[in-house]
Amino acid sequence: MRKLLLQLDSSRLPSVFDRVVAYDGGADEVMSYGGITEPDVRDLIHGCIFTRGPKDLKNTAVFVGGADIAVGEQLLTAATKAMFKPFTVSTMLDSNGSNTTAVAAVAKMVQATGDVRGKRVLIVAGTGPVGIRAAGLFAKAAADVCITSRKADAGERARDLVLKRFGGTVRAIAMPDAKEAIRACERAELLLNAGPAGVMLVPKQAWASRPGLKVVADVNAVPPLGIEGVEVMDDGVTKEGVVCFGALAIGNLKMKVHKACIARLFERNDLVLDAETIADVARELMAPKS
Numbered sequence: 001m002r003k004l005l006l007q008l009d010s011s012r013l014p015s016v017f018d019r020v021v022a023y024d025g026g027a028d029e030v031m032s033y034g035g036i037t038e039p040d041v042r043d044l045i046h047g048c049i050f051t052r053g054p055k056d057l058k059n060t061a062v063f064v065g066g067a068d069i070a071v072g073e074q075l076l077t078a079a080t081k082a083m084f085k086p087f088t089v090s091t092m093l094d095s096n097g098s099n100t101t102a103v104a105a106v107a108k109m110v111q112a113t114g115d116v117r118g119k120r121v122l123i124v125a126g127t128g129p130v131g132i133r134a135a136g137l138f139a140k141a142a143a144d145v146c147i148t149s150r151k152a153d154a155g156e157r158a159r160d161l162v163l164k165r166f167g168g169t170v171r172a173i174a175m176p177d178a179k180e181a182i183r184a185c186e187r188a189e190l191l192l193n194a195g196p197a198g199v200m201l202v203p204k205q206a207w208a209s210r211p212g213l214k215v216v217a218d219v220n221a222v223p224p225l226g227i228e229g230v231e232v233m234d235d236g237v238t239k240e241g242v243v244c245f246g247a248l249a250i251g252n253l254k255m256k257v258h259k260a261c262i263a264r265l266f267e268r269n270d271l272v273l274d275a276e277t278i279a280d281v282a283r284e285l286m287a288p289k290s
Contacts, residue, residue: 001052001056001059002028002029002059003026003027003028003029003059003060003061003266004027004028004029004030004031004048004059004060004061005022005027005029005030005031005060005061005062005063005262005265006031006033006044006045006047006048006060006061006062006063007019007022007030007031007032007033007063007065008033008036008040008041008044008062008063008064008065008075008079009032009033009034009035009036009064009065009066010035010036010037010064010065010066010067010068010071010072010075010095011034011035011065011066011067011068012034012035013034014032014033014034014065015065015066017097018063018065018094019032021255021258021259021262022063022262024259024262025258025259025260025261025262025263026259026262026263026266027061027262027266036066036075038074038075038078041075041078041079041082042078042081042082045062045078045079045082045083045089046082048060048062048089049082049083049087049088049089050087054086054087054269057086057087057088057089057269058089058090058266058267058268058269059266060089060269061089061090061091061092061262061265061266062079062089062090062091062092063091063092063094063262063265064076064079064091064092064093064094064095065093065094065095065096066095066096067095067096067129068095068096068129069095069096069098069129069132069133070161071095072093072094072095072096072098073093073095073165075093076091076093076272076274079091080272088269088270089269090264090265090266090267090268090269090270090271090272090273091265091271091272091273092261092262092265092272092273092274092278093273093274094258094261094278095129096128096129096130097129097130097254097258098128098129098130098132098133099133099273099274099275099278100254100257100258100261100278101130101133101219101250101251101254102129102130102131102133102134102136102137102194102275103133103137103254103257103275103278103279103281103282104250104251104253104254104257104282105130105134105192105194105217105219105245105250106134106137106138106192106279107253107279107282107283107286108217108235108236108245108249108250108253109190109192109215109217109245110141111286112214112215112236112243112245113189113190113214113215113243116138116141116142116143116190117141117142117143118142118143118144119143119144119189119190120143120144120146120187120188120189120190121135121138121143121144121145121146121188121189121190121191121192122146122147122148122184122185122188122190122191122192123135123138123145123146123147123148123192123194124148124175124181124184124191124192124193124194124195124201124202124226125148125149125150125193125194125195125196125201125226126147126148126149126155126158126172126194127147127149127154127155127157127158128194128195128196130194130219131147131158131192131194131195132147132158132161132162133275134192134194135147135158135162135166135170136162136165136166136168136275137166137275137276137279138168138190139162139163139166139167139168139169139170140166140167140168140276142168142169143168143169143190144169145162145168145169145170145171146170146171146172146173146184146188147159147162147170147171147172147173148172148173148174148175148184149172149174149175150174150175150176150177151174151176152172152173152174155172155173155174156172158172159171159172166275175201177201178200178201178202178203178206181201181202181203181206182203182205182206184206185202185206185207185210185213187212188210188212188213189212189213189214189215190213190214190215190216190217191207191213191215191216191217191227192216192217192218192219193216193217193218193219193220193226193227194219195220195226196220197220197221197222198220198222198223198224199220199224199226200224200225200226200227200228201226201227202216202218202226202227202228203228204228204229204240207227207229207240207242208229208239208240208241208242209240209241209242210242213241213242214242214243215242215243215244215245216230216242216243216244216245217230217244217245217246217250218230218245218246218247218250219247219250219251220247221246221247221248221251225246225247229244230244230245230246231244231246232246232247232248232249233246233248233249234246234249235249236249253282253285253286256285257278257281257282257285260281260285261273261278261281264281
């Protein structure tokens with residue numbers, strides 16, 4: 001029986017990236033819909049769950065994407081609410097690659113530093129999808145999280161989203177430009193840049209040889225890179241006394257996690273892959289081979 005993936009994208013044009021990865025992850029056919037809003041979801045889900053018998057529903061799955069993670073969460077909730085046992089299919093949320101990228105970055109950093117409980121984590125430009133998800137994962141792990149934003153009100157909104165979804169300890173501070181990075185990094189033990197492509201937000205003097213700082217990671221792969229001195233291929237390289245991870249090293253793990261998650265959607269019909277469950281997949285992939 002063919003493995004069918006329903007792609008629900010909140011953006012006008014469904015993500016080609018997500019569609020390609022879906023095929024590489026094992027889907028035989030991807031049914032892509034763009035511009036999806038919450039009222040659209042129920043009928044599309046019913047089209048999935050009523051066309052195959054319960055024993056065959058593991059061969060149908062749903063992927064929720066789009067540029068807006070908040071809208072993606074609404075679509076995921078609407079999708080799961082439209083199902084009822086035994087008529088369920090597995091679902092995955094990865095709006096703008098937020099879950100898989102954040103999971104990969106956090107997993108790399110945690111692997112390098114160990115238990116993050118109580119550790120001070122600074123997420124630069126933490127108001128975007130990846131930053132919000134990474135902040136949530138660190139907060140869930142009991143880290144002391146601080147996110148930066150150019151404008152204070154945007155930081156507070158992002159902080160509220162993280163606390164509502166994940167709980168934990170999260171603060172927000174304004175960092176209008178790279179000049180403020182030295183002050184922002186003063187007490188950080190882990191530093192993640194989640195800023196936009198092609199914008200340098202953390203100059204080298206803000207992090208190099210800084211007392212207490214153990215790990216830095218950058219998800220920006222477009223020059224100029226987000227953290228000056230961290231190269232895209234750095235994968236646990238120690239520079240200036242700090243363990244560094246670049247965007248391609250994080251991206252390689254992100255792709256492995258994304259494909260593995262797609263494959264798992266077709267193993268059962270009741271799986272919901274969101275930040276925490278995607279993180280479980282990453283930990284399994286990174287576990288030492290016995």
